[in-house]
Each structure stands twice: as structure tokens, then as C-alpha cells.
Amino acid sequence: MSLEKYEAVIGLEVHAQLMTASKMFCRCPNQYGSSPNTNVCPVCTGQPGALPVINKKAMELGVRAAIALNCEIHPESVFARKNYFYPDLPKGYQISQYEKPFCTQGYVVVQLKTGEEKRIGITRIHFEEDAGKSNHEAYGTLVNLNRAGVPLCEIVSEPDMRTAHEAGQYLRALHSILRYADICDGNMEEGNFRCDANISVRPIGTEKFGTKVELKNINSFKFVEKAIEYEVQRQVFAIENGEKIIQQTRSWNSAKNVTEVMREKEQAHDYRYFPEPDLPKLVFSSSWLDKIKKEMPELPQQTSARFKAAFDLSDYDASVLTSSKELAKYFESVVSHSKNGKASANWVMNELLGRLNAVGKEIDLSPVSSTQLAELIAKIDSGEISGKIAKTVFEEMFATSKDASSIIKDKGLVQISDPAALENVIRKVIESNPSQLAEYKAGKVKLLGFFVGQAMKETKGQANPALLNELVKKFLDS
Amino acid sequence: MLSREEVLKIAKLARLTLTEDEIGFYQKQLTRVLDHIQDLNQVLTNKEAFVQHVPVDAEPFREDVAVPFANHDGLMKNAPAVENNCFLLPAIMEQN
Amino acid sequence: MEFGTLSIQQLLSGYQKKEFKPSEVAASFLKNISDKNEKLNAFLQVRPDETLSQARALDEKMSQVEMLPLFGIPVAIKDNFLVQGWQATAGSKVLSGYLSPYTATSVERLQSMGAVIVGKVNCDEFAMGSSNENSAFGPVRNPWALDRVPGGSSGGSSAAVAAGLATVSLGTDTGGSIRQPASLCGLVGLKPSYGRVSRYGIVSYASSLDQVGPFSRTVWDSARVLEVMAGHDGMDATSAKRAVPRFTEELKAPAKKAFTLGVSRSWLEGVDPDVAKAFDSAIEFFKKMGGKVVEIDLPHTKYALSTYYLIAPSEASSNLARYDGVHYGYRTQSAKTSEELYSKSRGEGIGREVKLRIMLGTYALSAGYYDAFYLKANQVRRKIQEDFEKAFTQCDFVVSPTSPSTAFKLGEKTDDPLKMYLSDIFTLPVNLAGLPGLSVPCGLDSNNLPIGFQMIGKPFGESELFAAAHQYEQIRGEFPVADMAKGRG
Structure with a gap:
């Protein structure tokens, strides 16, 4: 096995749900666990004529994330439409950011096992709305739009990580920062903090990236490192066996502890991004940005x-x-x-x-x-x-x-600090050990410990040790 | 002239099933319009990447206050099929 | 009594004098609609009980006439507006049977100020067209000549008012869809500045170009409807947060009386001789009132057609992606996969011209073409805006005929999309530049068909537009009405 001849190149994309009261572009509650299609309105169900209006708090939380992750914030950015068809995407497009995200070029410092620190670059953070949820049943697909339009930040890292451990530490650091700053509650079970990983391997010493595989929806810290580790090994074995790595999307099967193919490199998606014409460009005033900086948790x-x-x-x-x-x-x-x-x-x-x-x-x-x-x-x-x-x-x-x-x-575990109570115990211990007393008197002072220990045992360990020590000595010496 | 394959590719991207007649029809019509549009190449333009059409005094932000929508029934009543208050798509052979 | 040809002003004055009540007026309009609509195909939905109950509620409030600026005014609404309780098909089979779950802001404001909705009216499918022949529910006919088109896309809105079946109506204008049909039907039609009226609740065609506006008999009526429905709306992030002038108050004492009109002769080449003649005579009226005419240069307006037919279809291709048969609207019965469900529902439910524009826009936005098409068109759009900005340093308004021709015959331009698109060459640049444009009737051609005069104002310069058009209207004198609007049946 020649794992040590290769290094992995890992980049992570994290979707963090923002802790707002209402959705990104409409006034529906941003709430988990409601019964299906109750947190919905004309905007988030894509009714004809409905229009998006930006939740200012969501913007504030995004800016907080940008500050916490040492990013360059762009006072002018642009919302864009990402066009694709899916049952839980009611408008037929997702409002996101594309060419001009609101921030770029940040970093996170992570602690490694060795005690060293490593800086992981952040390429960009952008705003986008979440999709709804499709449940595939035997009789059909059920679409619940409660989650559609919930505000997200997508945080894209540089491909700076070389081991599963580094990726795990990066994810933990990110998770902790977002929670500290009250940006995201980090609840992975409810899907409020989701992670995709782009993984490739290359022989150590080479510059060129290998073919990358996307690992989707790793929804627990426990699995992140396992899944990446498995995938890296899988790729190295494949290369060593003379196979070619195929560009594909895989998912982690936590029951079998393997990654599995979700889909082969799809017919290259053409999302036809263009600036969202229902919104003006996104402008952050410097006074507003200063205020957020001042109020950072x-x-x-x-x-x-x-x-x-x-x-x-x-x-x-x-x-x-x-x-x-x-x-x-x-x-x-x-x-x-x-x-x-x-x-x-x-x-x-x-x-x-x-x-x-x-x-x-x-x-x-x-x-x-x-x-x-x-x-x-x-x-x-x-x-x-x-x-x-x-x-x-x-x-x-x-x-x-x-x-x-x-x-x-x-x-009855209270410490016994009453001298009278302790004296009774000590007297009893001394009386029942006449030979040890004689030896002590003869000069074997080490036996003090023996008498203290016996007395402590009598009190079931409840005696005040300092006082007991003092009293035993007094009795023996008298 | 736009080829048959090109028309079919665009129709697929736009999720539009076309009849045989329509394919030929749109080959001609799209070509006619696209030919006309070529005149834009004569215009010298600035290389700005984003052109704002919204008035400067627009207000794109709202406060973060949750106000539930009152007419859920009105939304669900228009659905072609509903099951457990979810939008229902018929069972299908494959997922995209 | 016959109410069909009265203006808002005349109706309000009658209510004030207690000459008639809203329920009498509404009943009369409903009767005329049921008598005449068969010939016109303007109305797609009427709800007589609902209309009458609204009107009767106003009967009880006769003392409040002065407080409700649209008290008892019968209004027809284009079928691409959402009004809770009413259908909203946007002229498409894909939205056939769709019941609005909420009400458009513009309509809500009219209703709260006393307007009574008499019906939803026909239009080109998704507001795409210039003749109303693209409706899934059949073409609308022009009340001035039933073998001719009323213009489009708001053909039902223009035909309804021109035939005396509504006092005013609402339409949408993305490239001329209010002004051109107003011109072809002898009405005042206004496209306000982009951002003046909320777009919330109108079925989007091209978001960066769509605006809501009124059809009316008079400029005063247009000003009244606009002042009621304009103003910032928290549900539309592109609506301007600026004060709305009291337009009708301003008309009592206009600030300015002599205006400078800008004309670009090279832009006006190729219009019908009758149209050119009426246009020139309208200009003469302005000169008589002390106005001046200056020659201006709009070098990029000749690219407006290409610019428009990249930007509008691109936005439309995305705006119309939601009609996929999943959450509402038409769903195919023969899908075996989810892909087929989308493609067939859309393929079967969407009409010919709309599909053409969706494909055009999909192509213009697709990988490898975006820069050359969509982005380039937006850069040219900026040039067109700059042309107008420059022109407005020399003049108060830019004027043109509204349409190069008068109402044409049904079927005359349906074969060639470009021939149809050319109906809008004078109106398209106004949407691209986001400016207010008003069409006011300025004459009849040799076939006795109305001709419209377009006045284009500075951004948010509706006050001046109304002032000048109102002045012109008074000198021009009362404009004839279609024979059909006179009397019953």
C-alpha cells in the first residue's frame, strides 16, 4: 500500500442556515418542524406575480460571518438567478450570488494534532435561498416548501486541506465560529449546517490537481473525517490499480462505511446565471458595516x-x-x-x-x-x-x-470536623491496637499514618483529614 | 440557419416538448430573429458587467419580522395534486 | 341613463349630485358587457354578484364620495393581474383555472379607494404580443372596426374601455403593451416610470421592463388612477421610495405652459402617411400654445428592437420557468418521468409565440452566449438611456407617433415575428430607458381609425407629462368615440 506517496487535495463547501425569524425574501417564519406547507406564502411557493424583498437581518448575519472569517467585504454585490428545474424549486430558479458575491478571500486558522496551526483559505461567501424538500414515496414525490426560501450562506474554502483531519478541524472551527457569532445554530441533524467536499489525490511533489470527486451532504462531524479518509484511499487504490478517477458525485453510506456513486458526471449543467432583475444591486453602506463590526459577538x-x-x-x-x-x-x-x-x-x-x-x-x-x-x-x-x-x-x-x-x-457524607466526635473514634482505634501503640511509643513514629488511616476508615472517609491528623498525633503523644 | 439539433438542445434546456412541425417552425423563426439581432455588434459599448435598471431610491430591504401568510388554502387549492398537504408528483420511473 | 362613455370626473360629479348610485352604474356596465362582449371577446371573467355587492356596499356610503377618489368607478383588470377570488390566466392555457391566492398591490389600492371591478380582460399570452392574437382564449376585436386588432398585449383592456364596457382599465406595458393598444383604440394610455407603480401581483414577463398603467378616456382620469395606485410598496424591491404628487390637483394650475418638444426625424422614417400627418398636426397645436420643437439625436434607438428582443425573452425564459405543472396550473396527463412532466406540461400548456421567446431567451443566457447576447444587450440598453438623458438637456419631452400604423387586420402580421415586433419600435426604447410614456389620441386616419401621439418624459416626470397632455387635450377638443360605445347592443 502506497498511501504515503500521495497527498489529498480537499476543499469544502458549507451551507449554513442563517438564524433569522423570517425567510430570506419573504415574511414566512424560518422555522423547523412545522407541518408541511404551513410556512409558505406566494413568494416562496413561486406564485405568479410574487416578488422577493431582502431580509436585512440575513444580510447582517452574512456580514458578521465575513468579519469572523477575515474576508474582504464588497460594499456592492449582485444577486443572480441560477436556473434549473426541480420539484422543490418552485420558481424554476434559485436566487443566489454568482459573479459578484458579497465577500471573498478570507481564512480560518485551525489547530492540528501536531499542535501546529494552519491557515485554510476561504474563496468566497455568498447568499442564497434554500430549496424545499422532496420525499420520494412509492406512490409519488411529496413536495414540502416550508424550507424553500430559508436564508443560507454558502462558504467555499480554497482546496487547502491535505488530510481528513485538517478538513475535520476546519469544519469544527467554522462551526464553532458561526455559532459563537450567532450566525448559524449549527444543527446538523436539521440540516442547518451542511457540508460537501471536493476531493482529489495527486502524487506528492506534483502541482497538477487530480480529477475531483464531489462528496455530497456529509451531515455529521463523525462522518466527515471517515468519509474523506475512505474516499482518499479509494482514489489512491484506483490509481495504483491503473484505473482512471471518474469525475462524479458520491455520497457517504454510514451503514456500510463506504462512499457510493450518486451520479456520474452529469450532462454539464447550464444554469444560465444572470443578475436577478427583481432586485437592485446589493449595497452595504459603510456606516452600516461599521455598526455591525462594533456589535460583533x-x-x-x-x-x-x-x-x-x-x-x-x-x-x-x-x-x-x-x-x-x-x-x-x-x-x-x-x-x-x-x-x-x-x-x-x-x-x-x-x-x-x-x-x-x-x-x-x-x-x-x-x-x-x-x-x-x-x-x-x-x-x-x-x-x-x-x-x-x-x-x-x-x-x-x-x-x-x-x-x-x-x-x-x-x-450522611458531611465531613466530620467536630473534635469530640473524632476523639471518640481515635480513642477506640488506639485501644484496639496496643502493639502498634507500643511500637510508636518506642520511636516508630511512621506508624502515625497507620492510626490516621484506621480512624479515617472508621469514619467512612468523612473525617476532616487535617483535623484528624492533628488529633491523632496529640493522642499518641499524650 | 439554426440546426434541428440546436433547436432541440434549446428546447430541452427550456423543458419544452416540441412537435415535429414546431421544430421546423422554430428553426426558421429563431433564425430570423437571431439574424436581426446581429446588428448589436455594430454598437460600441462600455464594458460594464452590470447595468442597473432599478431607480436609485428603491428600498430592497425589509425588517426581519415573521408574518405568516393567511391564505394557505388558496395556495394548495391550485395544486394539480395534493397528498398530506404536500404537492404531489405522480410516481415516476426515474429521478433527474 | 348611459354611462359607458363617461369619464371618471363625470361619474364622480354625478355621484356627488346624487344623480345615480354605484349599483345602477355597475348594473348598466354588466348589462353592456353581457350584450357586447360576444363580438369583442374582451372579457374573460365577470362575476356579476361580486361586482354588484361591491357596488351596493358603496351605495351605503354616498356621503363619502369626496373621500374615495375612485368612488364607484367601474374598472376592468387585465388577466395578468392577481386579484383574490378572481382567475388570473395571463391569456395562457398553462394558467387556465388558476385562482389568485392574493391581490396585486395596484389593484388593492384601487379597490380601497372605491373602484369596482367589472371583470378580468383578455390579453396576449403572458403579455407577449402586439395584437392580442396570441391569447389562448381567442383574439380580441377592435371596437372601432371588428375585423381589426385592438393592439396588444393589453388588447382586452383597451377594447373594454373603447367599447364603453369599463370607465378605465389596468394594463401592463413591457414594450408598448399599454400605449400601442391605447393608440389603436383612441384612448389615453400611460406607462409610468419604472419603479413608480408596484409590480407585486402582476404576472411577470420581463421584470426589468414591466410596468402597470391605466387606460382612460382623458388625461385627468389617467392622472387620477396613477395617483391612487403609485408609490412605494414593501412587497416590490424595485418600487421607488419617493413621494407621489397629487397629479389631479396639479392639473388645476400647471406650473409650466410652454413646453419644448424633442423630435428625432430619422427615428420616425417609415411611418404611415396618415399617422405622420396627425403627428405633425399635434405638434402644431403645441406650437400654437407657445411651445418649441427641437431636433434631437437618438442614435441608438434603432437598436432598441434587438436590445429588447434579447433582454425581454431572457428574463421571460426565467420568469416563466415556474409554469412546470408541479405546484399549480396545467399538468400533462402523459408523463412517465419528472423531466417529461415539466417538458410536456410546458410544451402542451404554453403557446407558440411564448415558446419562441422562451427559447430565444434560453439561448441568449446559455453558456457561451451570455456575453455576446444578454450582456451586450444590456450595454446597448445603457446607450439608449444615455441618448434620452442627453435629449432631455434640450427638451422637456421626446415625442413620436405611438405606433407606426393604425389598427391592422386580424392575421395580417402573424406570419413573421419581426413584422409584428416593428409595431412597437416607438414604444420599446421607453421601457428600455425606464421612462414614463403617455399616448394621447391625436386624430383619425382615412379609415376612421384612431392615431396616437406619444410623449416621453424625464424619469418620474409624470406631472409634466400630464400637464402638457391635458393642455393639448383641451385645445384638441373632445375625441370621438367608437360607434360601438354609443348606445346599447
């Missing part, structure tokens, strides 16, 4: 820098805690209640994320809320429970979603 890198400074975190910790907007928010909430940055970071990263990972849950579905975790941390800091007991309590919290205080109370 915080981006992941900014949040990370802020965390490092405020809570004295390492680069690594900060990058983990800002890897998603929800996690960063969760962490900030924990800190604000616990008032202990370092401990909060440790608990979130080591205990909570570890447990969540084990059960395959995201932070927004955590059974332990941020205030609950903060309460637990505060109880350690106040001495109410020991760190060790806290871990037991946390397990219980994770399993039952109960508050720390009620678990501690129900199970």
Missing part, C-alpha cells in the same frame, strides 16, 4: 484569550473550554457561582467532560447543571466535604441530577 479566539487572562488557564485548557460556545458558557456560569476558576476548569474538563464523553452526550444535555457543579466546588472550598468525597457526590449527581447538598445529606 465575541469569537472563540477572543473568549479563549479572556479565559486565560482572567482564570490563569493554560493554552490547552483555554482551547478545550472554548471549543464550543455552549461549553464556554457553561464554564463561565460555573466560575461565576463557584468563584474558583482553576478548580472549575479542572472539574469541567476532567470530571464532567470525561463522564459526558463516556455516555456520548454534549454539554447542553449535561445532567449536572452549571450551578449544581459550582455548588459542589464551593462545598470543597468551604471544607464541608473533602475532594475525595466530592468525587463520590459528583458520580451521584451525574446519575440522578440531584443537588450536591441533598446527596450529602441523604447519604
